Amino acid sequence: xxxxxxxxxxxxxxxxxxxxxxxxxxxxxxxxxxxxxxxxxxxxxxxxxxxxxxxxxxxxxxxxxxxxxxxxxxxxxxxxxxxxxxxxxxxxxxxxxxxxxxxxxxxxxxxxxxxxxxxxxxxxxxxxxxxxxxxxxxxxxxxxxxxxxxxxxxxxxxxxxxxxxxxxxxxxxxxxxxxxxxxxxxxxxxxxxxxxxxxxxxxxxxxxxxxxxxxxxxxxxxxxxxxxxxxxxxxxxxxxxxxxxxxxxxxxxxxxxxxxxxxxxxxxxxxxxxxxxxxxxxxxxxxxxxxxxxxxxxxxxxxxxxxxxxxxxxxxxxxxxxxxxxxxxxxxxxxxxxxxxxxxxxxxxxxxxxxxxxxxxxxxxxxxxxxxxxxxxxxxxxxxxxxxxxxxxxxxxxxxxxxxxxxxxxxxxxxxxxxxxxxxxxxxxxxxxxxxxxxxxxxxxxxxxxxxxxxxxxxxxxxxxxxxxxxxxxxxxxxxxxxxxxxxxxxxxxxxxxxxxxxxxxxxxxxxxxxxxxxxxxxxxxxxxxxxxxxxxxxxxxxxxxxxxxxxxxxxxxxxxxxxxxxxxxxxxxxx
Numbered sequence: 001x002x003x004x005x006x007x008x009x010x011x012x013x014x015x016x017x018x019x020x021x022x023x024x025x026x027x028x029x030x031x032x033x034x035x036x037x038x039x040x041x042x043x044x045x046x047x048x049x050x051x052x053x054x055x056x057x058x059x060x061x062x063x064x065x066x067x068x069x070x071x072x073x074x075x076x077x078x079x080x081x082x083x084x085x086x087x088x089x090x091x092x093x094x095x096x097x098x099x100x101x102x103x104x105x106x107x108x109x110x111x112x113x114x115x116x117x118x119x120x121x122x123x124x125x126x127x128x129x130x131x132x133x134x135x136x137x138x139x140x141x142x143x144x145x146x147x148x149x150x151x152x153x154x155x156x157x158x159x160x161x162x163x164x165x166x167x168x169x170x171x172x173x174x175x176x177x178x179x180x181x182x183x184x185x186x187x188x189x190x191x192x193x194x195x196x197x198x199x200x201x202x203x204x205x206x207x208x209x210x211x212x213x214x215x216x217x218x219x220x221x222x223x224x225x226x227x228x229x230x231x232x233x234x235x236x237x238x239x240x241x242x243x244x245x246x247x248x249x250x251x252x253x254x255x256x257x258x259x260x261x262x263x264x265x266x267x268x269x270x271x272x273x274x275x276x277x278x279x280x281x282x283x284x285x286x287x288x289x290x291x292x293x294x295x296x297x298x299x300x301x302x303x304x305x306x307x308x309x310x311x312x313x314x315x316x317x318x319x320x321x322x323x324x325x326x327x328x329x330x331x332x333x334x335x336x337x338x339x340x341x342x343x344x345x346x347x348x349x350x351x352x353x354x355x356x357x358x359x360x361x362x363x364x365x366x367x368x369x370x371x372x373x374x375x376x377x378x379x380x381x382x383x384x385x386x387x388x389x390x391x392x393x394x395x396x397x398x399x400x401x402x403x404x405x406x407x408x409x410x411x412x413x414x415x416x417x418x419x420x421x422x423x424x425x426x427x428x429x430x431x432x433x434x435x436x437x438x439x440x441x442x443x444x445x446x447x448x449x450x451x452x453x454x455x456x457x458x459x460x461x462x463x464x465x466x467x468x469x470x471x472x473x474x475x476x477x478x479x480x481x482x483x484x485x486x487x488x489x490x491x492x493x494x495x496x497x498x499x500x501x502x503x504x505x506x507x508x509x510x511x512x513x514x515x516x517x518x519x520x521x522x523x524x525x526x527x528x529x530x531x532x533x534x535x536x537x538x539x540x541x542x543x544x545x546x547x548x549x550x551x552x553x554x555x556x557x558x559x560x561x562x563x564x565x566x567x568x569x570x571x572x573x574x575x576x
Contacts, residue, residue: 066516102132243439
């Protein structure tokens, strides 16, 4: 979120804080300290000052404070989501049926400002919320009397936006006397995998699609089952059982979590600065790229075009005359003799934790764009020293001079490649920790807007496939073998913010006998999920990342072999 947008949020916070002291707002004293701080919870996920206050962390109490629906038969929940710039309303049944799903996006409104403007977002939510509820009911053929409960996002998110959804949900629950459930936004993303999780459909380039779709070479890895007890969902068999590993990748958050149960999370790592989705959007703006939904989609599309070009020309070391001049200008060798694309290096390679950082990569990318523009002879007088607007809160001029298409595609390819290499690096550390601690995770679930990226799905599948091969060799000589874990994504249309994830998380809570009181509820803009690793756990993870007993040459040899195996696999597979 741009600093100007945060300033607008700050003034809104001051106004609402004044309302508290005038007795016009939150009456619950516990919530007063939680409700009025700007922005998302990405930074707080790894901020020790935030984690030092247990009252700020998300937790569950098994209390039915506003009653429960009849759990002996399938029941229906209306879910409302308004944490950022999407107004989402959906109706979902406890048997897993998505009855209706309505999303009003504000992308076209905010894209010219280079970030979400909270005041504009709030006004759009106010305009959309009643229409979205009416449309969700019309799609379902239900009346409000047919709804058994109401669920709403309580946080984290933009405070003024969250409150629009909260007030609407409270009004409905009060008027129609329905059980009321508040939902943590990040947990709702995680629970989507239990409702609608899918294994990515992987095919091999030289294999017909009809054969690849049913090939055991990709299905053998993707169906690990849990030995956990009976499901808490009486009317539905979840697609994923607890515990599972979560990679959350969105515009506001990038985190690795272990989810042991609803409300029970351990944070292995989180966002230190820019989140992955935010970095993609900023990179797209630097290149003047846009799409109908996000800058990240534009980067993915351009990177895919360059990847196709590489395959058609025989790979990156081809001397084909159509190769862009940028490659000679920017491509360099690292100390290990590996090609470093466009001057970009993978962040935090020497760090012994699972946290994410994309601020440095964003700066490297800006420098690469400037070098590319200089190589084209662009100057300040062209109004094109950078494709980003002079002020990120100004509209992007249509007259900007853009880079040649293949050069733009290469920059996107290199940025995406480096950004995802950082994800792979952090994930390997997380998997090593999970294996060492013998946490019986059933799946790696990938949620958030970036989870819709096809290349990310392909690369994570390859990573787990190589891990599977390594485990086969290790387990043959182990008395406590490790199990394969499945790779699970929600359908692309359910990766971004929506009302379905809120309604389903409400169903998960209600099925466990949990509901919240309707009155005196307010939003929680900063709301860390889960507990961080202890100092002892950090030391354990550090020793695993260093390779334990192996010397430096042995560790390097292992990395080379694993990288070669992964590359061979990636050269063969596609997402169907």
